[in-house]
Amino acid sequence: MVRRIPSWVQGWLWTSPWWAGFLLFLLVPMGWSLYISFCDYPMLQPPVWIGFENYERMFREPAFYTVLRNTMLYAAIAIPAGTVTAVGLAVLLNQKVRGQAIFRTCIFLPTVVPLVATAVVWYMMLNPEIGLVNRSLRSVGIAGPLWWDRACWTMAALVLVSVWSIGSAVVIYLAGLQEIPQSLYEAAWIDGASRWRQFLHVTLPGLSPVILFNVIIGIIGTWQIFALPYVILRMGTGPDQIAYFYTTYLFESAFRDLKMGYASALAWVQLLIILVLTGLVFWVGKKRVYYRGG
């Protein structure tokens, strides 16, 4: 019999790819990031300790409030719009009718389209002059909006595009719907509940844990929005524009202005905001979510 290696050595060996990567590409960078968030670090010279100056500067900078407002506004619209659409689509795709596979494919397909491609296609679709949307509106006598020139329409357009790529949330809701026992619907039907009441009192409570999960994923996702507005508005974003988001600001502070210390401070505040928001949603949600058998 071979001499046995102690189990903890075995365990650490097996999981070594993960913890080595965790140390190298997460823990060390995050530690370094925390350190330089207290430094003035313009990349070319070594970092100089300046205490809380970066954090204090953030709150003096008007651009910080702009990106905070824009990002919160986007999250506040895109998450509810996405949730309602995804639940609605999942219910629709869960109906027992022929040809459902084709409908499902159509709705999931946009999800696999790369974000840059999505951005360019929608930039064209919503072009005020030659875009399909405005030209179709024009042919029925409606003057379409200047999508990318007006703040509120740009915001609406970004939400529209995010809803278009909602497919993976729909898949998760669809799987959630199939876990709800049919007997509950039968019982509700016998009690004379209408379809709408069945939706309110059986479907929604049954889906609530999945909704909570998706809202949390949504918060993390919307706070990171970057590529879509960055590509659509062709980098030429300014602090006065509605599509100037938190991550865009962080990106430009780091890679255009080369203020690595300031950008790191922004990153830590972003992480803190996301943690607080998800924690809050989780805490509020836990009381309202219905767990079967729990």
Next chain:
Amino acid sequence: MVGIGSRRTIGTAMTYALLVGVSMLFITPLVWMVSTSMKPTTELYADPPRFWPMQPQIDAYGAVMRSESFDFPLYARNTLVIALLSLAGVLVSSSIAAYGFARVPFRGRGLMFGVCLATMMIPFPVIMVPTYMLFKYVGWIGTFRPLWVPAWFGTAFNIFLLRQFYLGIPRVLEESAMLDGCSRWGCFLRIALPLSVPALAVVSLFHVLTVWNDLVGPLIFLSHQDQFTLALGLHFLHSRAGDTPWNQMMAAVTLIVIPVVVLFLMAQKTFIRGITTTGLKG
């Protein structure tokens, strides 16, 4: 009064109407993309818009590939090189680590796995700056390495997905093999790995899509146009699109979208299974 039968027929008809309407809304931008790419310049601005060109042609594809701003074969090659190098790493490292988390008992395993899951919640922007500085420090900026080397250390998402799969394999298989003198490593190679091919397919599919989709990584880490990936190349083309006609622009987009759409249509079941296992049990 409406009978039950006819009421049900009306219900089904409405369901169909909604399904067809919604599906068309979702698919229209993609059809419009392909149709625009095949329009001759004269038809681009026709009013009212024609959904399908009268004289479809593929000239725009040749034109956009010949233009200096969009070297499709080169960008495709770069994207594939990065995708394959990182995919090999993801498959090797994630499956080993996942097997450890699933089958090798040791003190602190639960805590370690918890930390692993928690890292999935950390947004990339938070580590973007220090990661850039790390790769700058080792002189990897302007090479493909920042885009594939980290994949060799496993990614939390894939470790989680594979661990769930390994937990579903009956323990009896490995226990009897170990009684016959098979080592832990042998069990992994000869039992767990062959059985997990469907899960590895999910991991591969998602990984290739992620690489295909990634803009921020190439944007930060690459510096020369001859290293561009498809996503970055398209962004570059679009950002200076003043002189690119719409049909050529859409030809470029179509070239990037078609491979993933084909991949998705071929592996739709794998794709859906991946989303549901990670989404529901997470």
